[in-house]
Amino acid sequence: MTQSRDQLTPLAAPVAPRRPHAFTTHGITLTDDYAWLKDPNWQEVLRDPTVLDPDIRSYLEAENAYTESLLGHTGALQKTLVAEMRARIKEDDSSVPSPDGAYAYFRKFREGGQHPMYCRTPRDGGEVVTILDGDQLAAGHDYFRLNQVRHSNDHTRSAWAADTKGSEYFTLRVRDIASGEDSAIDVIEQTDGGVVWAADSQAFFYVKLDDNHRPMQVWRHRLGTPQADDVLVYEEKDFGWFTHIHESASGRFCVIAGGDHETSEQWLIDLSDAAATPRLVAARTEGVQYSIADRGDQLFILTNADDALDFKIVTAPLAAPARGNWRDLIPHRAGVYVDDFDLFAGHLVRLERANALPSIVIRDLTSGEEHAIGFDEAAYSLGTLGSYEFDTTSLRISYSSMTTPSEVYDYDMTTRARLLRKREEIPSGHNPADYVTTRIIATAPDGAAVPVSILHAKNLKRDGTAPLLLYGYGSYGMEMPASFSANRLSLVDRGFVYAIAHIRGGADKGWGWYLDGKREKKTNSFDDFAASARALIAANYTSEKRIVGHGGSAGGMLMGAVANRAGELFAGIVAEVPFVDVLNTMLDDTLPLTPPEWPEWGNPIESEADFKTILSYSPYDNVAAKTYPAILAMGGLSDPRVTYWEPAKWIARLRATMTGGGPVLLRTNMGAGHGGASGRFNRLDEVAIVYAFALWAVGLAEQPA
Known part of the structure; x- marks a missing residue:
């Protein structure tokens, strides 16, 4: 009927x-x-x-x-x-653990759970420790959303951010992993949810939202001190620009990334010196966009500079990164859009897109040799999942199509071996055919x-x-x-x-x-x-x-x-x-x-x-x-x-x-x-x-x- x-x-x-x-x-x-x-x-x-x-x-x-x-x-x-x-959701699902030093970190859900738990285990397996339990944290809130959860470099603490209104004002807190207790002092209000730890794990950087909900300021917080004592390290004066932060590829820098939909500018803070003054990479030029990754004394930069409509990758010396010192590594090719890139100690990985289909191209930075990872379906989705570790040959990728559930692979960029780590399970059953x-x-x-x-x-x-x-x-x-x-x-x-x-x-x-x-x-x-x-x-x-x-x-x-x-x-x-x-x-x-x-x-x-x-x-x-x-x-x-x-x-x-x-x-x-x-x-x-x-x-x- x-x-x-x-x-x-x-x-x-x-x-x-x-x-x-x-x-x-x-x-x-x-x-x-x-x-x-x-x-x-x-x-x-x-x-x-x-x-x-x-x-x-x-x-x-x-x-x-x-x-x-x-x-x-x-x-x-x-x-x-x-x-x-x-019924199509595996309720007790978990992500593939991502190694970082002596540990591996992952998310999992309990049966019937609405929110994820953030967990870790020894790198080679062992007892699972729950760092954050999203269901417990959400109790009593009509709305609850965890944003970034980021462990400190010494693996003793985890900074986490939550929004309890849906308004995207995130409150940052710091949890002691061993005790499971949150610090009563280290509570940071009105942030965008992102955090980057200093190398000594005694301070972190965050972005504060202004009264009009705009991310304009980067602050440094030292553990054990109130938010009122935090130090302003960068402030964007143009209300047409938003500012966010992330850790650089090697983990050496906090990257301050600012911009609008046409122009960008980035600054670097050396995380080994949390009190360091931000260093400008290249001054903003209207219409020029760029993003950076670092490797030793060299920067790798994805940009549309010099009329590179579909973007290109250039390099520049870390000591003198201004545009005049940019040199093409992956030249612009019309119709092949360089969407994003990941940098590792020995490899450059770029995500390209042509005719609405993605591909992953891996470049050996010693030999310059390149190869692509391919899939055969008529339409599909392909991406990289990032890594805590820089000095690795293992690349984690995800693949799916409109008929094929998500698959996660670890791909060895040197041997080209592909290991399936996880296939999305559909408990009620799914036959792609x-x-x-x-x-x-x-x-x-x-x-x-x-x-x-x-x-x-x-x-x-x-x-x-x-x-x-x-x-x-x-x-x-x-x-x-x-x-x-x-x-x-x-x-x-x-x-x-x-x-x-x-x-x-x-x-x-x-x-x-x-x-x-x-x-x-x-x-x-x-x-x-x-x-x-x-x-x-x-x-x-x-x-x-x-x-x-x-x-x-x-x-x-x-x-x-x-x-x-x-x-x-x-x-x-x-x-x-x-x-x-x-x-x-x-x-x-x-x-x-x-x-x-x-x-x-x-x-x-x-x-x-x-x-x-x-x-x-x-x-x-x-x-x-x-x-x-x-x-x-x-x-x-x-x-x-x-x-x-x-x-x-x-x-x-x-x-x-x-x-x-x-x-x-x-x-x-x-x-x-x-x-x-x-x-x-x-x-x-x-x-x-x-x-x-x-x-x-x-x-x-x-x-x-």
Whole structure:
């Protein structure tokens, strides 16, 4: 039995009051009827969601009740979906131990546990010591997320960071591994969660967030002293730049990495002298990006300098690392995007991407000889997993495809021997041969060739009747890997085709692919996604009104734009934490991400051209009196990245403006932020809502029991 949404008798849809707020920029006057949904006290709401304005809370709760009234009949289906997805999770799973000196460190879960435990064992095996128990730490918190857990160099302590609101304000603490006790003095508030230990293990560096949630300052903390005594070692003055830290490849330096979406600059602190002054690598030059790794008296630098569109790797002397001393090691090759690299004592490992497929290339730094690690599937995901150890020939890599569960290998870079260390176990069973992964190429209106990765059941009949979920992102140069997800099988096993559109704005086909989908070229991302939908229809995978679009964050903006521009193709749209109020957000330079985002979207405050470009596509500003597909928008009250009022305003304007179709639904998680619910099983509840909505949108939701 199936049930159409037309058969439901939901609550009346909430009507957000119109409280017009007019403003003029560059001589253009706009009126925002729903600006009131942004709490003027939003900074405090991030720290304490209970202080949200009562009128706003009442409206969000009414929207939640309305959504529940429409989707409530899928409750049994959602429970079934959660049970299926949970049955595919090995509940007592653990990662492959990563060696570091006398020990090996790993994560594991207990049966029924929501949060990981961080553990260690002697390097060659022996008694397991639990350093941190995430389930115990999460007790009493509605939301709990561990960020970085980093043991000290002498292996006696572990610094760990947790967020208990979803607002990404992390509190750092220091645990004595032998006693299992946290220091009462070494408590650091309002950090980004990262930490780098000094070589003597008596101090560490961290990044503090300012009152607008921006990471601008690097501080040094000495153990046994209060945060008030910490020393500021670096401060970024440009509010358009964010600052983060990490340990260098050899472990010799703390790297201060600053930048925006177009330019970067890095500084080094010698960890053997925690009081040392940061040393500049190369001064910032607009449009030039770089990242560094160190080996002896030499730096290895990944950069786009000198018009290296798809990046290259250069070397420079550590004593004189300025750009004038950079020398090509891996020259630029057009169409071969050097995505990332790892450096070891004897080898350079780079992750390359060509035509939306990744490869790993290993270079012997003594002989200069290179070889690649290859896999044979039509679409797959490949990456390195890092190492605590620098002087090693062992490289840990991960591989998966849309049909093949994740595999972890230790690869000897000298002998080229490959040892399988772990294969993702699907307790309920999974036979890759029962599924097909393939690719097609969609042609965009301007002729661009857009790869589309596809997963479906082997017995699928390609007669154009199958429902299809099409996922997209297309921003910030982020690639969408064709990796394995056990959750997706709950849709595919119900007859869905699952597809990923590798659209412009991502770097799936190189950095030029990214540049062709940003700022004044942003609409290419939307056109590519619609072209992907049409190509899937032409290839008889599906048909109009059988497609559900899905995206989150900047991918949620994609969903909003596509709903405005090509909504007729879709039965439903799911927009998670959607960045849909682009113009208003980019005009508000007090918001956490706005200044650093100007290189990505444009600065509508300073530039009339940027204002008009963003206004032309911003989903909220382009809602029209037309028919829309069913839409589910999902937000988080304490989200510092895409604030809760963006989806709330969007849904309010849609409901007041659209002339047919829908319905349009808003679900705000009142106790979480950008990443949704915390805990590996709680997150499944939100995935189940998305999938139940997708099934409902195409008429496949089950009749209530």
